[in-house]
Amino acid sequence: VSVDARGELRQSEGLLRRDSQFTNRTGNGGTPLKPKALLEVWTLGGALNHSHETPESLRTAEKERHAMSTLTYVWFPMAAVMAILFEAFHLRWAEVDWSLPLDRSDGREGSEKVDSSFRGLTLRLAQRGCHLAWIYFAGAGRVKGRCYLILLVWIHLVGMYLELLTFDFQKRYWNLYQQPSLPLFFELIRNWFILHITRMITYVYEFYVEDIFLLHWRDHLTRYFEAIWVPNTYVFKMKEGGKLDNPDQRIHVDTANFVTQTYSLTFGVMKMLLNLLMYSYMLMSITPTQMHPGSLVAIAFLYSALGSMTIHLMGSKLAHFSWLGERCGGDFRSELRRVYDQCESVASFRSDEAELCRLQHRFERIKLNTWQTMLLEKRLAIVQKWYSPLREILFMCILAPFFITGVVSLGRLKQCEMALDRISDSFSFLVENYSNLSTYRAVVDRLYNFRSSCLAYLKSRKDERDGEDGSESNRKTELAIIERLAPLGIPPKWPPFWGGSSLEVLQIPPSPETDLSLDASIYLPSGDLLMEDVHIQVPRGSGVMICGEEGAGKSTILRAVAGMWPFVKRTDGRNDTQCTGGMADIFFIPQKPGLPSPMSLREAVSFPHSADHFRDEDIRDVLQRVGLEFAPGLDSKIDVNTTLSGGEFQRLMVAHCILAKPSFIFLDESMAHMSRANRLQMYKLLAELVQNGTGLLSTSHCWQELIQFHSEFYVIEVKKLEDGSFKRSLVPFRPSERAEGDLCMQVNEKDKEIERLREEIIRFRKRSKQA
Numbered sequence: 091v092s093v094d095a096r097g098e099l100r101q102s103e104g105l106l107r108r109d110s111q112f113t114n115r116t117g118n119g120g121t122p123l124k125p126k127a128l129l130e131v132w133t134l135g136g137a138l139n140h141s142h143e144t145p146e147s148l149r150t151a152e153k154e155r156h157a158m159s160t161l162t163y164v165w166f167p168m169a170a171v172m173a174i175l176f177e178a179f180h181l182r183w184a185e186v187d188w189s190l191p192l193d194r195s196d197g198r199e200g201s202e203k204v205d206s207s208f209r210g211l212t213l214r215l216a217q218r219g220c221h222l223a224w225i226y227f228a229g230a231g232r233v234k235g236r237c238y239l240i241l242l243v244w245i246h247l248v249g250m251y252l253e254l255l256t257f258d259f260q261k262r263y264w265n266l267y268q269q270p271s272l273p274l275f276f277e278l279i280r281n282w283f284i285l286h287i288t289r290m291i292t293y294v295y296e297f298y299v300e301d302i303f304l305l306h307w308r309d310h311l312t313r314y315f316e317a318i319w320v321p322n323t324y325v326f327k328m329k330e331g332g333k334l335d336n337p338d339q340r341i342h343v344d345t346a347n348f349v350t351q352t353y354s355l356t357f358g359v360m361k362m363l364l365n366l367l368m369y370s371y372m373l374m375s376i377t378p379t380q381m382h383p384g385s386l387v388a389i390a391f392l393y394s395a396l397g398s399m400t401i402h403l404m405g406s407k408l409a410h411f412s413w414l415g416e417r418c419g420g421d422f423r424s425e426l427r428r429v430y431d432q433c434e435s436v437a438s439f440r441s442d443e444a445e446l447c448r449l450q451h452r453f454e455r456i457k458l459n460t461w462q463t464m465l466l467e468k469r470l471a472i473v474q475k476w477y478s479p480l481r482e483i484l485f486m487c488i489l490a491p492f493f494i495t496g497v498v499s500l501g502r503l504k505q506c507e508m509a510l511d512r513i514s515d516s517f518s519f520l521v522e523n524y525s526n527l528s529t530y531r532a533v534v535d536r537l538y539n540f541r542s543s544c545l546a547y548l549k550s551r552k553d554e555r556d557g558e559d560g561s562e563s564n565r566k567t568e569l570a571i572i573e574r575l576a577p578l579g580i581p582p583k584w585p586p587f588w589g590g591s592s593l594e595v596l597q598i599p600p601s602p603e604t605d606l607s608l609d610a611s612i613y614l615p616s617g618d619l620l621m622e623d624v625h626i627q628v629p630r631g632s633g634v635m636i637c638g639e640e641g642a643g644k645s646t647i648l649r650a651v652a653g654m655w656p657f658v659k660r661t662d663g664r665n666d667t668q669c670t671g672g673m674a675d676i677f678f679i680p681q682k683p684g685l686p687s688p689m690s691l692r693e694a695v696s697f698p699h700s701a702d703h704f705r706d707e708d709i710r711d712v713l714q715r716v717g718l719e720f721a722p723g724l725d726s727k728i729d730v731n732t733t734l735s736g737g738e739f740q741r742l743m744v745a746h747c748i749l750a751k752p753s754f755i756f757l758d759e760s761m762a763h764m765s766r767a768n769r770l771q772m773y774k775l776l777a778e779l780v781q782n783g784t785g786l787l788s789t790s791h792c793w794q795e796l797i798q799f800h801s802e803f804y805v806i807e808v809k810k811l812e813d814g815s816f817k818r819s820l821v822p823f824r825p826s827e828r829a830e831g832d833l834c835m836q837v838n839e840k841d842k843e844i845e846r847l848r849e850e851i852i853r854f855r856k857r858s859k860q861a
């Protein structure tokens with residue numbers, strides 16, 4: 091406020107000073123402005139040359155026309171022609187594939203869409219933003235966060251008050267030039283110091299407290315999203331991977347953007363409302379008496395409403411582009427990450443050209459989206475750049491007649507203009523911040539959708555424990571997480587009144603001492619049936635083996651029994667997503683396990699427990715038993731995923747089982763990288779656990795080899811149907827029944843081999859005779 095007003099004051103002061111100097115030099119007459127030589131006009135510009143102006147010339151319409159002659163006849167046509175030519179040709183240089191579809195590269199456009207309606211950009215956005223902000227202010231930010239916020243509001247209000255004081259001080263300061271006085275000068279200098287030191291303090295602490303507050307908020311929002319996502323990563327990837335892209339980007343980038351943008355928009359709205367109240371009151375009190383007191387405010391409102399509507403109609407797709415930009419950026423980054431993670435395969439397959447093509451394809455989508463955003467923003471800029479200057483002319487047209495007829499003074503006119511400007515600035519919040527609001531909408535939607543789907547899975551796990559159902563438990567689950575995080579935002583040793591002492595820690599209870607079972611039909615993520623009527627039981631203290639051909643579905647059954655596979659329809663009447671394994675203490679070794687890196691061997695063998703969870707001598711003993719005496723020692727950091735060989739990694743997993751003694755161990759062909767002798771050795775070690783009550787479920791192609799470690803056997807039988815599809819069924823069997831059939835098969839195989847070798851020998855003899 092003050093800066094603009096001061097600018098206007100100084101401009102008019104400067105103008106008057108120049109005019110009076112000129113008048114003093116040349117008297118009242120002055121020479122009329124002559125057209126300048128072309129070179130002079132081009133170099134200086136007619137509009138800037140005040141030396142020939144007189145107060146008379148300022149009032150002549152003809153002079154006004156001449157004042158802009160260079161712009162009117164040279165620069166304006168040139169700019170218009172250049173803009174038209176540029177518009178006609180520049181897209182040919184764009185190097186962008188306009189035909190590219192802007193959906194996912196795998197062709198699966200998710201159901202997640204950003205709501206870019208007017209309501210979506212205002213009311214619904216505010217609702218969703220408040221929901222997300224509540225996570226912090228009801229949890230970890232309930233004490234510190236609220237304190238920081240109150241402090242910041244206070245600093246902002248003090249800042250506004252100091253602005254007004256400075257504005258007032260400026261008037262007194264400049265008056266000193268007109269009425270010089272030494273005591274007044276000293277008082278002014280004293281006040282200047284006090285004012286500016288106070289301003290400096292508020293300025294510095296506004297930024298510092300703001301940074302502390304935003305980091306605290308971001309920290310706890312990130313923890314919250316990690317807490318709801320990490321327990322469901324597998325299910326989330328299986329079910330939502332197609333539509334809710336790049337969860338890593340949501341947790342890292344979107345939370346940071348949400349925090350900073352919520353803050354700046356909230357304070358923007360606060361300042362807007364304060365300005366609106368203050369200046370509406372001022373304007374109503376200085377509106378010319380010939381007009382209705384509220385008429386100027388109403389004009390400002392109508393003008394801004396018209397501007398907001400136009401800008402929204404033109405730019406409603408901006409929120410969608412912003413959301414697409416985040417998705418395309420995330421997809422590109424994840425592809426780069428994949429190349430890094432799979433660098434060994436890239437080098438082995440010599441696939442660098444193919445990888446470059448894939449990367450460029452992803453970047454093309456970023457480019458196309460950026461181009462479309464740029465084109466839309468250009469159109470919006472045309473409206474926005476018209477909007478504010480047009481406003482000034484409009485207000486001048488309304489107020490000038492009152493000034494020309496002498497009803498209001500120049501001072502009153504300027505005051506009205508300034509107040510009108512501020513009010514319409516406030517009303518035009520949407521116009522001025524349209525692109526920010528669109529970006530914010532995309533960020534809020536991405537976080538909100540992410541949160542809803544993660545909570546849906548958490549809910550099902552908690553329902554399972556509590557036997558509850560419905561959206562109430564969804565809310566309870568979220569509250570439990572927020573409560574769990576709350577103490578991190580409350581200073582230690584605060585009285586319970588201020589802190590969250592009512593902690594309900596979300597812990598998975600110890601595994602029940604029951605067997606695992608699954609009675610269900612299993613589906614694929616596409617919705618196709620994989621296997622119907624699967625009945626399997628894994629008793630504690632015994633080993634169960636599932637065998638079958640490649641792709642028969644062994645791993646999927648293991649995942650379903652462990653409660654990880656979300657596409658299960660239970661036939662015993664329980665919830666779709668409920669699996670007994672979801673609650674149990676299972677250590678599942680997948681076909682391609684991986685660990686975080688870098689890690690020491692001690693950390694790796696203890697993971698997911700902490701490195702000091704097991705005793706040092708136990709770790710050394712168990713590593714010795716599995717034959718893993720690793721040269722660099724227990725505590726040197728390595729990338730276990732690449733440093734350990736496949737077989738060594740599998741032995742590490744067995745070592746962990748022996749240390750952790752889980753209730754159930756699931757082995758998905760987990761010894762495939764070992765020699766037969768070592769495999770048997772590892773199973774012997776695990777058999778000791780089974781004798782002590784651990785349940786073992788393994789998969790294998792060859793059940794004969796591991797027969798002595800299992801007591802129950804299942805085989806997956808695959809039949810090809812007439813329509814070309816496959817019917818899979820899980821059938822229990824007794825080894826004694828299968829042995830005979832398998833023996834016959836083996837004899838047949840050997841016979842075929844002997845026949846082939848015999849023919850080979852005959853051919854070889856013939857060739858040597860001919861030679």
Ligand SMILES: Nc1ncnc2c1ncn2[C@@H]1O[C@H](COP(=O)(O)OP(=O)(O)OP(=O)(O)O)[C@@H](O)[C@H]1O
Pocket residue numbers: 614615616620638639640641642643644645646647681
């Ligand atoms: N995430 C998935 N998305 C789609 N299809 C899947 C998925 N996981 C498994 N399948 C399909 O389910 C079928 C069974 O796969 P599964 O991995 O369970 O077989 P398997 O018997 O363990 O095979 P292998 O012995 O080769 O490991 C396969 O046809 C596979 O293509």
